[in-house]
Amino acid sequence: EIVMTQSPATLSVSPGEGATLSCRASQSINNNLAWYQHKAGQAPRLLIYGASTRATGIPDRFIGSGSGTEFTLAISSLQSEDFAIYYCQHFDGRPPWAFGQGTNVDIK
């Protein structure tokens, strides 16, 4: 089964700065990757699918890239509402799907 590994576990960022989150797959998943934002007490929110396609209503400061085993979510100029936990998830082939363990983006 495919294992997803995210880094770093925690990223401390000042508002207005950019952030780069990484996600690695244990084997190639082509571009079959999604990113989610999750805040405590709220439903997770789909940000990116197909490694780089923004979901409906997602601001263009969220940029997904990568293919194969290495993926990145870049967030430019963090806003207050962007501080959250971010998960990657693969969907290559057939289930089971796996999420990464998450990166907590907090305020520096």
Place this chain on the structure above:
Amino acid sequence: EVRLVESGGDLVQPGGSLRLSCAASGFIFSDSWMTWVRQAPGRGLEWVATINHAGNEIYYLDSVKDRFTISRDNAKNSLYLQMESLRAEDTGLYYCARGFHWFDYWGQGILLTVSS
């Protein structure tokens, strides 16, 4: 507006059973793959099970296979998760979500606690 509302969470003893429900509205439920995802306390998201629109193609996480059953009633716009032989490690927030590959709408989650 798309809405997914989970219900049925409870405190259950190890070995017990429970059924979670998810009421869907705001989209054509009978055309949609649906999925359950869970989150154990202090842990990340974990995919649990997925069902196709007709209910005849189903996938499970290995650790819940033979204990959990995902099902749906398209006439009632509802998704279910029947859980048997519950274990402490099944404790967590259970989310219902729309989709097969990726999940574009999620409920708020419902809490299952397995403890004696």
